[in-house]
Amino acid sequence: AQSVTQLGSHVSVSEGALVLLRCNYSSSVPPYLFWYVQYPNQGLQLLLKYTTGATLVKGINGFEAEFKKSETSFHLTKPSAHMSDAAEYFCAVSAAGGTYKYIFGTGTRLKVLA
């Protein structure tokens, strides 16, 4: 069984400040992990993914995430927030080699303050 927990349904940061969005997962098999972003009235878009190999993955728009198996975490970071980063962010887990079933977290809405 798999699950995803996103800590903080709402996060506010100042423009130029560090963005940190937290995601913890539970998986009985090696996980594939994803971060998606959703802008208003749109579908979800892939930011980045971890499957195997390097545990620090870089995505679009300057975001990156680090897979930490010991902490079962996959937190999303960006060194400097931009106004255009305001959106909802979803962490998702899928089972490597298992049933293809994405499980999404409940989402974190990021607000960027001028």
Add this chain to the structure above:
Amino acid sequence: DAGVIQSPRHEVTEMGQEVTLRCKPISGHDYLFWYRQTMMRGLELLIYFNNNVPIDDSGMPEDRFSAKMPNASFSTLKIQPSEPRDSAVYFCASSPTNNSPLHFGNGTRLTVT
């Protein structure tokens, strides 16, 4: 590539009516997913197909919901009869292979009055 195309973008209907949502996946993608998004429950997987065959429909809430994929380029999600609690945004997504990232459509916002 036009991406995943969903229609209509908005649907307003009265309780008891039949609603049909449509999805055209990206050409060559073998997997198709239907999700429902609400404030209360977040993103819920309703059903997914592999090569037009339904693989897991355990997320379909009730018998009022049905989904079909008659060919590789088209899928429908039908609700009959609709109820106010079905109001949500319904997303279709597709992917080329097992565990590939999902490509989402822009969703259909359904309002049942």
